[in-house]
Amino acid sequence: MTTTTRRRAERLLPTLALALLAALPARAFDLALPGTARLAAERITDPGSYEVPVAPWTEMEGLVTQSIEGRIQRQAWRIDATGLTDLQIIAPLRAQLEEAGWSILLDCAARACGGFDFRFATEVMKGPAMYVDLSAYRFLSARNPEGDYLTLLVSHSPATGFVQVIRASTSPSAGTNDEDVGEEDSNAIADDAEPPVLSSSTPDLIRTLEAQGHAVLLDLAFASGAETLAPGKIASLDALADYLNADPARRVLFVGHTDATGTSAANVEISRSRAQAARGYLLEKxxxxxxxxxxxxxxxxxxxxxxxxxxxxxxxxxxxxLLPAVE
Incomplete structure (x- = not known):
């Protein structure tokens, strides 16, 4: 190689290096979770779609979202034996995102997010890998300069913190991948699949409850405005009694619902009384x-x-x- 050729090559090296770096895929942004965090479930869909919440739920507009198509990675993390609050968990994660150049789109706590309605309008991974306390959770969505999105949903039970991380990348992928990985979610159904309506006559009530995290008890009948159960045995509640009796660590939440007759405040009270009636049935058991x-x-x-x-x-x-078991 002549001296002139060598000098030309040396001048070209920085340009070639930059070109090679540009051709490499961008390194995925890794969040540093608390040291006791462990991955409970993971699902990757490539290509897939995800509705990213960008504003709180409102009665006028419902949940405003940004629809993203690309590689969607869903993770549920558990932080065992934690005394941390939801804010103490999410604050350092938010700081990491901001330091890495992400723009925060939505950052809210339970009631400010839209409470019950926000929780059931946005995507949440199934229990027991993920759990959300309807009155105590925090949510954050963010976007990076490359156009990728990330959302965080943080809540807790008495002994465990729960963090859901969903990453939505619009970058083109080399192939198709659709897999589930996790200690407690290996048989999970696709998160974007419509969950089956579960009635009390379904033979595998408990199995479906554990798989989906919730069930509608259709053999509990109420007249409009009524708060009490009809007399006699109720198959769904009897099955739940056996389920809870078999393991004292198991826990459930009954949520009552009403039709739209009457005021909102009155219906909340009626629905709570209906849920308490179901709970009372099991207390008597x-x-x-x-x-x-x-x-x-x-x-x-x-x-x-x-x-x-x-x-x-x-x-x-x-x-x-279904609530997380007492640990």
Whole structure:
């Protein structure tokens, strides 16, 4: 190689190096979670789609989202034996994002996000890998300069912190990948699949409850404005009694719902009373009070139109939600 040729090559090296770096895929941004965090479930869909919440839920607009298509990675993390609050968990994660150049789109706590309605309008991985306390959670969505999105959903049970991380990349991928990985979610159904409506007559009630995290108990019938259960045995509650009795660590939440007749405040009270009626049935069966909670959503989560008698009957219901086991 002549001296002239060598000098030309040396001048070209920086340009070639920059070109090679540009051709390499961007390194994925890694969040540093607390040291006790462990991955409970993971799902990667490539290509897939995800609706990124960018504003709180409102009655006028519902949940405003940005639709993203590309590689979607969903993770649920558990932080065991934590005394950290939701804010203490999410604050350092938010700081990491901002330091890395991400723009925060939405950062809110439970009620400011839209409470019950936001929780059930946005995507949440199934229990027991992920758990959300309806009255205590925090949510954050962010976007980086390359156009990728990341969302965080943080909540906790008495002994465990839960962090859901969803990454949505619009960058082109080399192939197709659709897999589930996780200690507690290896048989998970696609998160964007429509969950089956579960009735009390379904033979595998408990199995479906554990897989989906919640179930509608359709054999609990209520007249409009009524708060008490009809007398007699109730198959779904009897099955739940056996389930809870078999393991004292198991816990459930009953959530009552109403039709749209009357005021919001009155319906919340009625729905809570319906949930408490289901809980009371199990208390009479000898199930410890600590294994069950009860709350009401009023008419905020209808299953059908309230314009027909049939729809109103369907909306008057109680759902059971599986809570994390006591550890």
């Amino acid at each position: 000898g199930i410890p009070a600590g294994q069950m909670e009860a709350d009401g959503a009023g008419y905020l989560a209808p299953l059908a139109s309230n314009l027909s008698d049939e729809g109103r009957r369907e909306n008057r219901r109680v759902e059971v939600v």
